[in-house]
Amino acid sequence: xxxxxxxxxxxxxxxxxxxxxxxxxxxxxxxxxxxxxxxxxxxxxxxxxxxxxxxxxxxxxxxxxxxxxxxxxxxxxxxxxxxxxxxxxxxxxxxxxxxxxxxxxxxxxxxxxxxxxxxxxxxxxxxxxxxxxxxxxxxxxxxxxxxxxxxxxxxxxxxxxxxxxxxxxxxxxxxxxxxxxxxxxxxxxxxxxxxxxxxx
Amino acid sequence: xxxxxxxxxxxxxxxxxxxxxxxxxxxxxxxxxxxxxxxxxxxxxxxxxxxxxxxxxxxxxxxxxxxxxxxxxxxxxxxxxxxxxxxxxxxxxxxxxxxxxxxxxxxxxxxxxxxxxxxxxxxxxxxxxxxxxxxxxxxxxxxxxxxxxxxxxxxxxxxxxxxxxxxxxxxxxxxxxxxxxxxxxxxxxxxxxxxxxxxx
Numbered sequence: 380x381x382x383x384x385x386x387x388x389x390x391x392x393x394x395x396x397x398x399x400x401x402x403x404x405x406x407x408x409x410x411x412x413x414x415x416x417x418x419x420x421x422x423x424x425x426x427x428x429x430x431x432x433x434x435x436x437x438x439x440x441x442x443x444x445x446x447x448x449x450x451x452x453x454x455x456x457x458x459x460x461x462x463x464x465x466x467x468x469x470x471x472x473x474x475x476x477x478x479x480x481x482x483x484x485x486x487x488x489x490x491x492x493x494x495x496x497x498x499x500x501x502x503x504x505x506x507x508x509x510x511x512x513x514x515x516x517x518x519x520x521x522x523x524x525x526x527x528x529x530x531x532x533x534x535x536x537x538x539x540x541x542x543x544x545x546x547x548x549x550x551x552x553x554x555x556x557x558x559x560x561x562x563x564x565x566x567x568x569x570x571x572x573x574x575x576x577x578x579x
Numbered sequence: 580x581x582x583x584x585x586x587x588x589x590x591x592x593x594x595x596x597x598x599x600x601x602x603x604x605x606x607x608x609x610x611x612x613x614x615x616x617x618x619x620x621x622x623x624x625x626x627x628x629x630x631x632x633x634x635x636x637x638x639x640x641x642x643x644x645x646x647x648x649x650x651x652x653x654x655x656x657x658x659x660x661x662x663x664x665x666x667x668x669x670x671x672x673x674x675x676x677x678x679x680x681x682x683x684x685x686x687x688x689x690x691x692x693x694x695x696x697x698x699x700x701x702x703x704x705x706x707x708x709x710x711x712x713x714x715x716x717x718x719x720x721x722x723x724x725x726x727x728x729x730x731x732x733x734x735x736x737x738x739x740x741x742x743x744x745x746x747x748x749x750x751x752x753x754x755x756x757x758x759x760x761x762x763x764x765x766x767x768x769x770x771x772x773x774x775x776x777x778x779x
Binding site (some may be wrong): 423424427429430431432433434436438439443447449451454457461477483484485486487489490491492493494536540542547549550551552553555556568572 | 629631636649750756
């Protein structure tokens, strides 16, 4: 997960029909009675995968506002990835979106991250719950996050371009070499020559 | 620590006179017989503080190459900061410098982090060892890191502008509000109006 779905804002109001679930363990994703995901309160103590600035799959627009994306994963899932090169069930990836600023304190160039939170997206692997295994959720980071409907383009884009199990491991520099070594890179990624050249 | 010392390359060859030390605990910084710091092998599992792109206290230059800085801190030190708003003895901050790239896989704009490691700086609080409490070390991340001499400008700049205990907490968005709340912001930072406006 490294790209904000362009349709997120339009679909957040869509009602998601899903039953409440009881987590299988304390480490499992937690949903409310409306099927919304409760964001983990301690994700800033999870394992950091990478950050990007103003990343986009669109060539145009957005040059007047800058944002960082920070991606974190649950430690249990990270450790399983170290062993296997892929994600276990109940993996949760958190993408925190944060303001960027150039001038402040002694900084004069480039961009640093500010205290301004600008949203959160979560990518959850819960095979007992979701057809296809994974679902995306979006929110402001402070309350429950609504599921993004399966027809949104995030799902097809991640399926068609994700390097490992529909996730954008090509943008996670410490995981990409592991996946190469373990032979877990997706066929979709390997046949995408631009993708295969990424992050090298 | 958020700024690469401009003098690092020039001073890395300087011999640092320091005796070998036995760490007080497994969590303590580890030095070799020449006083170089052994980089922690597991810092990517430490707590992420922030990242920046091309940050610099110089207004000019460097526009043709892009780099991300990722800063991590030892979990024990992070937890102490949550309680106190400042750093305990034996804090280690790691700044990993990493390549940035715009076009790759499906990305068309902005910058993402690549697998290219471009160096590492470490900022260590070891009051029994260093006059002033802290020292900087620089290396390539793969072997022992040489201490940067105390006369280098990193030390004076961090003393004169660091928001908390000579560290650039003004660029660590989850820690700055904590330091404000705990009243641990430095006088140097508070009297620096530009600094006080940073990251807001």
